[in-house]
Every structure is written in structure tokens, then in C-alpha cells.
Amino acid sequence: MSNDPPINSLYLGPAENPYDYRGGKLTHNLILFGGVCRALGMNVTPNRMMDVGQALAHIQLGRKQDFYFTLRAHLVTHKKEIDYFDEAFDLFWRRPSDGFTTLNLQSLGEERRKKKTQFLPPLEASPSENGASADELDSSMIALVPTYSRQERLRNKDFADMTAEELEMAKRVIAKMPDSLGMRRTRRFEHGVGRQINMRRLMKDMIRKQGDVTRLPTHRRKDKPRPVVLLCDISGSMERYTRILLHFMHTLAGSLYQVESFVYSTDITRITRQIRQKNVDDALEDIGQTVLQWGGGTMTGECLHSFNWGWSRRVLGRGAIVILITDGWDRGDIPLLHREMTRLRLACKRLIWLNPLLDVPEYEPLTRGAQALLPYVHDFLPITNLSNLEVIVKALQNLNGRQSADAYRKRYLA
Amino acid sequence: MTLTYNSVDELQRALAEQDYIAERGLAVAIYLALKTGKPLFLEGDAGVGKTEIAKVLSALLGTKLIRMQCYEGLDVNTAVYEWNYAGQILHLRLMEREGLEREAMERELFSQRFLLKRPLLQAIEHSHEGRAPVLLIDELDRSDEEFEAFLLELLSDFQITIPELGTIEATMPPVVVVTSNRTREIHDALKRRCLYYWIDYPHFHKELQIVERKAPLIAPMLARQITAFIQDMRSMELFKRPGIAETLDWTAALIALDQNELSLETVQDTLGVILKYQDDVDMLDAATIQNMIERANVEAQRAG
Numbered sequence: 001m002s003n004d005p006p007i008n009s010l011y012l013g014p015a016e017n018p019y020d021y022r023g024g025k026l027t028h029n030l031i032l033f034g035g036v037c038r039a040l041g042m043n044v045t046p047n048r049m050m051d052v053g054q055a056l057a058h059i060q061l062g063r064k065q066d067f068y069f070t071l072r073a074h075l076v077t078h079k080k081e082i083d084y085f086d087e088a089f090d091l092f093w094r095r096p097s098d099g100f101t102t103l104n105l106q107s108l109g110e111e112r113r114k115k116k117t118q119f120l121p122p123l124e125a126s127p128s129e130n131g132a133s134a135d136e137l138d139s140s141m142i143a144l145v146p147t148y149s150r151q152e153r154l155r156n157k158d159f160a161d162m163t164a165e166e167l168e169m170a171k172r173v174i175a176k177m178p179d180s181l182g183m184r185r186t187r188r189f190e191h192g193v194g195r196q197i198n199m200r201r202l203m204k205d206m207i208r209k210q211g212d213v214t215r216l217p218t219h220r221r222k223d224k225p226r227p228v229v230l231l232c233d234i235s236g237s238m239e240r241y242t243r244i245l246l247h248f249m250h251t252l253a254g255s256l257y258q259v260e261s262f263v264y265s266t267d268i269t270r271i272t273r274q275i276r277q278k279n280v281d282d283a284l285e286d287i288g289q290t291v292l293q294w295g296g297g298t299m300t301g302e303c304l305h306s307f308n309w310g311w312s313r314r315v316l317g318r319g320a321i322v323i324l325i326t327d328g329w330d331r332g333d334i335p336l337l338h339r340e341m342t343r344l345r346l347a348c349k350r351l352i353w354l355n356p357l358l359d360v361p362e363y364e365p366l367t368r369g370a371q372a373l374l375p376y377v378h379d380f381l382p383i384t385n386l387s388n389l390e391v392i393v394k395a396l397q398n399l400n401g402r403q404s405a406d407a408y409r410k411r412y413l414a
Numbered sequence: 415m416t417l418t419y420n421s422v423d424e425l426q427r428a429l430a431e432q433d434y435i436a437e438r439g440l441a442v443a444i445y446l447a448l449k450t451g452k453p454l455f456l457e458g459d460a461g462v463g464k465t466e467i468a469k470v471l472s473a474l475l476g477t478k479l480i481r482m483q484c485y486e487g488l489d490v491n492t493a494v495y496e497w498n499y500a501g502q503i504l505h506l507r508l509m510e511r512e513g514l515e516r517e518a519m520e521r522e523l524f525s526q527r528f529l530l531k532r533p534l535l536q537a538i539e540h541s542h543e544g545r546a547p548v549l550l551i552d553e554l555d556r557s558d559e560e561f562e563a564f565l566l567e568l569l570s571d572f573q574i575t576i577p578e579l580g581t582i583e584a585t586m587p588p589v590v591v592v593t594s595n596r597t598r599e600i601h602d603a604l605k606r607r608c609l610y611y612w613i614d615y616p617h618f619h620k621e622l623q624i625v626e627r628k629a630p631l632i633a634p635m636l637a638r639q640i641t642a643f644i645q646d647m648r649s650m651e652l653f654k655r656p657g658i659a660e661t662l663d664w665t666a667a668l669i670a671l672d673q674n675e676l677s678l679e680t681v682q683d684t685l686g687v688i689l690k691y692q693d694d695v696d697m698l699d700a701a702t703i704q705n706m707i708e709r710a711n712v713e714a715q716r717a718g
Contacts, residue, residue, distance in 0.1 A: 043602055051450070058449040059422065059442065066422055069442035077605040079457065079596075079612045187487025188560065199499040200491075206506060207520055309653060317597050318486070 026061075027053065033092050037075050040084045044075055064093075166247075173393050177255045180225030181396065182350065184319045187221070194220025226321050226349060227258035231307065233326035234291070235265035235298040241356045242294075245325055246287065248392050250280045260315040263287070264303035265296040270311065300330045300369060301337030308343050319349040324377070327356060330369025337369065341376040353377040354392070419445065433627045434463070434470040435620055443611040444471070453569055453590035455605055458613035461657020464593040468550035471589060478540060478547040480588070482533040484557035493561065494574055495535045498528040524578035538574055538584040549588040555598040566604050616658060618645050618717070624658060629665050638714035639676045639707075640665055644688070646706050646713075652694045660688045676707050 030052060038044045052074045059066045068089060076085050191198065201217035230249050234242050253259040253275045261275045262268055269291045277283040288294075316322070322344065330337065345351050353373055374380065383392060419425040425448075426441040436444070444467070447454040456464045472479035482493060502523050509519055531539065537549040554562070568574065572584040592608060594600055616624065622641045625632065640661065648655045656664075664687045673680050681703050689695050698706075 043606065045606070048606065051452075055446050055450055058446060063422075065438055066442050069439040070446060072439070073443045073446060073609040073611060076612075077602060077610050082612060186558065187485075188489060188558065200497065203497065203499055203502055203523075206503070207516065207523065210510070210516070309651070313597055314599070 026056070033071070033088075034075070036088050036092060037085065040081075040088060042075055042081050042085070043077060048074055067093075173251060176393055177251065178393075178396060180256060181228055181321050181323075182226045183223040184226045184349075185221050186224045189219040190222040192218070192220045194218045196220070225257040226319050227260070227315070227317075228252065228256055229315050229320050229322045229348070230259065230261045231268075231304075231322065231324045231326075232261070232263045233265065233298060233300070234263045234294060235329070236295045237298070237327055237329045238356070239295050243284075245356070246275075246284055247280060250275050250283055254278075260311075262307065262311070263291055264298075264300070264307075265293045266299050266302070267293050268303040268306050268311075269293070297331040298326070298329055298369070299332030300326065300373075301332045301334065301340055303332075304340035304344055305336060308340055308347070312344070312347050316347045321350045321352065322348045323352045323354055324373070325354045325356070326369075326373070328367050328370030328373055330367070330372070334368055334372055337372045341373060345376045345378075350379070351377045352379040352381060354381045354383060356383050419448070421445075428474055429470060432470045432473055434466060435616075435623050435627065436467075437616075437620065440467075440611055440613065443609050447591075447609050448589060451587055453592055453608040455592045455594070455600075455608035455610050456613055457594050457596055457610070459615070459655065459657060460595055461659035462613045462615060463658050464613055465550065465552055468548055468552075468591040468593075471591065472548040475545070475548065475589065477545045477589075479550060480533050480537045480540070480547050481550045481552060483552050484554050484561070486556060486558050488557045488561050490564065492532055493534050493564075494532050495576060496530045496532065497524070498530055502528050520578070526579075529576075529579070534568060535574055535582070537588040538572060538582055540588070544586075546584075546586040546588045549590045551590065551592045553595055554592050554600060555594040555596060559601070562601055562604055566601075566607070569604070569607055615648055615655070618642065618713075621645065621658065621661060622717070625661060625665055628662050629669060632665065632669060633674055635714060635718065636668065636673065636675055637665070638717050639710045640668065642710035642713035642717070643676060643681075643706055646709055647688070650697065652689070652697070653691045654689070654694060656688045663687050676710060678704055678707065681707065 030049060034044045034049045034052075052071060055070050055074065056067070059070055061067060071089065072082070072085060076082055189196070189198075191201070196219055198217045198219040201219075202213070205215070205217065206213060230252065232245055232249060234245075238245075249259075249261050249271075253261055253272070259272070261271050263271055271287050271290065274286040274290055275283050277286065355370075381396075419428060422438070422441050422445045425445045426436060426438070429436045429441065429444075443454060446452070454467075456467065458464055468481070469479060505523060505528070506519070509522065514522070533549070537547055540547045551565070554565075569590065572587040573581055575581045590608075592604075615621075618641060621644070622637060625637045625641055626634075629637070644656055644661045644664070664684060667684050667687045668676075668680065671680065671684070678700060682700070685695055685698065689698070
């Protein structure tokens with residue numbers, strides 16, 4: 001079958017109408033393209049690909065634009081995926097001179113110099129030739145990770161795997177973890193003692209009793225745990241705590257309802273998806289690769305600004321609780337920090353500051369950053385000797401007694 | 415589905431006749447939604463014309479628009495159906511005198527007569543009349559996960575089960591348009607069942623076209639100035655950037671004030687139509703506005 005393209009090659013139709021594929025070649029290419037999209041982190045299921053196949057029957061395949069939008073409408077489910085998708089689409093469906101093109105991922109790297117790119121090729125991409133096996137293709141595609149293009153070199157953070165004792169401790173801590181950091185009354189009802197009459201139940205009762213009312217069934221508003229947003233400082237001064245704090249964030253994300261996680265130093269990065277992985281080592285490795293600003297200076301004001309502008313409306317709904325984890329050392333714009341803290345405080349139900357810089361018992365929050373943060377937080381939780389997760393969890397357990405920041409404010413603010 | 419549009423071009427033209435300027439991608443998504451019967455999931459910032467699409471579609475297809483505004487705590491009783499309890503109780507008292515059997519009583523009480531149909535049930539029932547309605551599920555991000563899960567079930571089968579009555583199935587599934595402002599992430603499972611489209615802010619020429627369509631009597635120069643000014647404003651770092659809805663409101667405001675061109679004073683007086691946050695208004699001092707007007711003038715001259 002010399003006419004069939006190799007398994008990792010793209011087959012293109014006749015020159016006069018390159019998008020008019022016949023004889024199953026289009027399906028072949030689509031499946032390959034679906035694989036590329038999956039490697040980029042999009043959720044492409046076989047079902048979706050079948051939908052694409054059906055939808056293509058309705059459009060004119062000759063029009064590249066329509067073809068593009070059909071694929072996009074089916075495969076993309078999130079705005080941020082559009083950029084990845086666009087670039088993958090351009091590279092994948094371009095017309096090569098010989099009618100065959102290998103899916104050599106290094107070509108993505110070459111393209112990178114010409115235009116701004118949203119993803120980098122895997123660092124050690126094997127130069128796969130025409131004869132490359134399907135396995136090789138597969139492994140090189142999985143290594144393709146979406147990331148932002150940056151001038152600075154990608155600095156990976158290396159977290160050692162958890163030791164057996166650490167895992168043991170994590171289990172103990174999870175068992176002690178509070179179920180929630182606060183409840184919120186929702187607008188939904190559940191059966192129970194309340195002030196409103198449950199008409200539906202009443203009607204059923206009446207019919208059962210031939211029209212007699214013997215009791216008035218009621219319903220009450222349902223309570224739900226509040227969503228939690230974690231903002232963790234990973235700048236240089238926090239470096240020694242970073243690993244333990246990420247463990248803590250992982251534990252929290254796994255045991256509480258609706259946790260959004262962010263890390264920041266000079267820039268803020270959302271790590272909600274990465275940290276949700278079950279295995280803590282996988283999660284940490286993934287975060288190490290995604291986040292680029294490890295151990296830099298702290299620009300809390302600037303980072304909170306991008307959080308307030310870009311994320312707060314999406315993650316601070318429904319009376320969220322914000323936990324800010326930082327030592328209060330700040331190199332950024334202080335007036336900006338004041339403005340952004342005001343906004344942050346207004347946008348959430350409760351703002352908790354977890355401060356790990358308390359190895360010295362007589363620590364006082366006197367740095368510029370700390371002085372700027374203190375007026376706005378509802379709770380100030382200093383943690384001495386942050387050596388393990390149990391210490392943090394203990395601090396959070398105390399939270400239900402409302403350890404207010406007032407005492408600290410009186411003592412340390414002019 | 416009896417649809418008369420046989421190509422994306424035709425649909426795009428028809429949309430334009432309804433004064434809706436859709437870019438190609440959106441037209442393709444709508445076309446496919448109509449052809450394959452998949453719900454259309456539209457995301458985008460507030461005021462870019464998500465809701466409008468459903469209205470235009472219903473006008474285009476000559477069918478009823480059934481709108482369901484989502485909010486937190488939206489439940490089956492408000493979204494699907496509810497029994498008319500007052501009517502039932504009254505009827506129950508009357509039946510008691512007749513001494514009916516329990517089964518007969520139940521049959522009578524839980525019949526169509528006492529059923530209050532809410533939007534989702536309406537959307538399914540109306541399909542019986544030959545032409546499927548357009549069902550707009552607006553701002554889904556405001557509802558909670560419970561409702562989202564329910565919707566998932568509805569959108570895959572287009573049938574509703576009422577325990578007392580049985581299952582009601584749509585013979586012709588409605589054209590479903592779901593919108594979201596992204597104040598919360600919608601679950602992937604729901605998005606996967608839909609055709610996803612992100613509506614962006616329009617570029618200059620598209621927005622100008624929209625302004626001219628919606629306000630045909632406007633002076634051409636003013637229309638260009640307004641569009642250029644708003645486009646300029648969107649490039650600023652604002653907490654809430656103005657959408658097309660704001661552009662059109664502002665256009666209407668300037669026409670109502672009998673303005674022929676932008677001036678510092680009018681812009682300052684009408685800023686509240688475009689910007690809804692005090693922080694954003696504070697960013698635009700007199701000098702900034704003056705600069706923006708000048709830039710808008712240059713842009714308008716060039717486009718003219």
C-alpha cells in the first residue's frame with residue numbers, strides 16, 4: 001500500500017483543492033490532529049472527534065476558514081486554548097510542497113523564531129524522520145507542554161519527592177483538616193425544620209390522608225462550604241517554606257470544596273489545575289514546570305493588581321475566603337498595594353493572612369509590606385516554626401474562634 | 415428541522431438583514447448548531463452581544479424565544495415545572511365531598527390542568543407545534559452546580575420526567591443558546607456537549623457597521639469618532655471595558671443630546687454611560703480625554 005501515508009504523516013489532497021479529502025484520508029488526518037490537541041492539554045475525546053466528522057459533512061471543505069471554525073467550535077472549550085489551537089492548526093494544516101509532512105515537533109521550534117508562540121517544543125525532541133514509529137511520535141507529542149513564551153530562560157523548580165515519613169504525616173494532617181473554613185447560606189432549599197412551608201410535601205401528605213392536614217412540613221435554606229482562594233508568595237524570602245506550603249495547598253485543594261490556588265512573586269500564576277492531581281509529587285513537578293518566577297523578588301501590589309483585574313471576578317464569587325500566605329517582605333509599589341488590598345478585601349468574605357516568618361518569637365510585622373497588609377486582613381495567623389503541615393492546620397483550626405487581626409493592628413500600626 | 419439556509423454565507427447574510435453583524439467564526443458556529451442540533455455555548459465579556467444572538471435567531475427562524483435567566487438557587491420548581499398548589503387544595507376540598515377514590519383523586523389533581531410550565535418545560539413542549547423554539551439559557555455562570563448538572567441531563571436527551579405525569583419528550587429539540595460571562599468556570603462536561611464560541615470585542619470596522627445599523631440617522635463622522643474613541647478606551651487597563659452595548663447606549667445618549675461631534679464637555683458628562691466603576695472613571699482625567707478625542711478624530715478622518 002504505497003499510497004497510504006505513514007502513520008505519523010499528514011496526507012493532503014490534490015493540489016487544486018487541498019481540503020477536499022476523500023477515501024478516509026481526512027479521518028486519518030483528523031485523528032492525528034486530535035492527538036496534537038490532546039497533547040496540548042485540550043480535552044479531546046473520541047466522541048468529540050466523531051462529532052467533528054459529522055459536522056464537516058455540513059460545510060464546504062474547500063473553505064479553510066470554515067474548516068478552521070468547525071474544528072475550533074468542537075475542540076476548544078476554553079478561551080485560553082484558542083491560542084494553542086490556532087498555532088497547532090496553522091502548523092498542522094499548512095500545505096507542504098511534497099504532499100506529505102511529518103509531524104516533526106522541531107518544526108514548531110523553528111516556527112517559534114518567526115512569530116510569537118504559545119508553546120515550546122520539548123527540550124530533547126528526537127528528530128523523527130519519516131520512518132519514526134508510532135510510539136516515538138506518541139511520546140514526543142505528550143512531552144509538548146503549553147507554556148508562555150518568555151525572554152527569560154525557563155527555570156524549572158525541582159522538588160524532591162515526598163519521603164515515607166512525610167506521606168505518613170500528610171495522612172495524619174488530612175484527617176485533622178477542618179471540613180470547611182466557613183459555611184454560606186445558599187438560596188437552595190432542603191427538607192428540614194424551617195420557617196417556610198414545603199407546599200409540595202404538604203400536597204402529597206394531604207392526598208395520602210384524604211385531604212386532612214396533620215402537620216405542616218417545612219424546608220430550610222441549605223448551607224454550603226465557602227469557596228477558598230489561596231494566594232501563596234513564592235519569592236526568594238519564602239523559598240525555604242515553598243515546598244511545605246505547596247504540600248499544604250495540595251492537601252487543602254484535595255480536602256476542601258472549591259479551592260482556587262495561585263502562586264506569585266513578580267507575577268501571578270494560577271495553579272488550580274496542576275495542584276488538583278492526586279499524587280502530590282506529580283502535582284509539584286507539574287507546578288515546577290508551569291511557574292516561571294521561583295525565588296524572585298516580591299511585588300505583592302502588582303500581583304494583586306493582576307489578580308483583582310483578571311481573576312477576582314471569576315474566583316471570588318459566592319462569598320469566598322481568601323488565604324494570603326506571605327512573609328510581608330515586599331519590593332513593589334506600596335501605594336498600589338494599599339489600593340489593591342482595599343479592593344481584595346471588598347471582594348471577598350474573609351481575608352486571612354498566614355505569616356510564616358516567625359522563627360523568632362519576638363517577630364513584629366514592621367516591614368513596609370507587612371504594615372500595608374495588616375490594616376486590611378480580617379485574621380492574622382502567625383506561624384512559628386513552620387516545619388510541617390500540622391502547624392498550619394492547627395492555625396486554621398483556631399480560626400473558627402475568629403482570631404482577629406485587631407490585636408495586632410493595635411500593637412503594630414501607628 | 416426545516417431550515418432554509420444551505421450555506422454559511424446565506425446565514426451570515428440573513429443575520430445581517432436582522433442587523434446582527436456576525437464574524438465568520440460565529441456564523442459557522444451558529445450554522446453548525448442549527449444543522450447538527452447541538453447547543454451553542456457562547457462566552458465573552460458583558461455586552462458583546464451574546465444574548466442578542468438568541469433574539470436574532472428566533473426572529474430569523476420565525477419561532478418563539480424562550481428565555482431563562484439563571485441565578486443562584488434556580489431549581490426545578492422555577493426552571494421546569496411547578497404545581498398550582500392553591501388550585502390543587504381548592505379542588506381537593508371539592509373532591510372530598512364527592513368521595514372519590516385515592517387514585518382518581520391523584521389523577522385529577524396531578525393533571526396538566528394544575529401544571530405550571532416553566533421555561534425548560536415550555537421549550538420542550540412547544541416543539542410539538544412543528545417548529546422548534548429558541549431556548550436561551552442566559553448567564554449560566556450565575557446558577558450553581560446543582561442546576562448545571564440538571565441541565566446536562568436535559569441537553570443530552572431533551573426530555574423531562576415529571577414523577578406524577580410521566581416523561582415528556584421533545585419531538586423536535588429546541589435550538590439552545592447558552593451564555594456565560596465567566597464569573598465562574600462552567601464544568602467541562604457541559605461545554606463538551608456544546609459548540610463553543612468566544613465572542614471577542616469587535617474590531618473597528620465591525621463596530622462601526624453595528625453603530626450605523628442601529629443608529630441609521632447618525633452623522634457619519636460622529637459614528638466613526640464614537641467607534642474610534644471606544645476602541646481606544648478598550649486598549650486601556652480598565653476594570654470593566656465597555657462592550658458593544660455601551661457603545662450603542664453612548665451613541666443613543668449623544669444623539670439625544672443633539673451632538674454632532676465629540677467634545678471634552680460632552681464626553682465628561684456622558685462618561686457614566688460607558689464606564690460603570692469609579693476607579694475607571696478616575697483614570698480618565700480631562701487631559702486624557704482630550705488626547706483620546708484627538709486620537710479618535712485622526713482615526714475617524716482616516717477611516718472616512
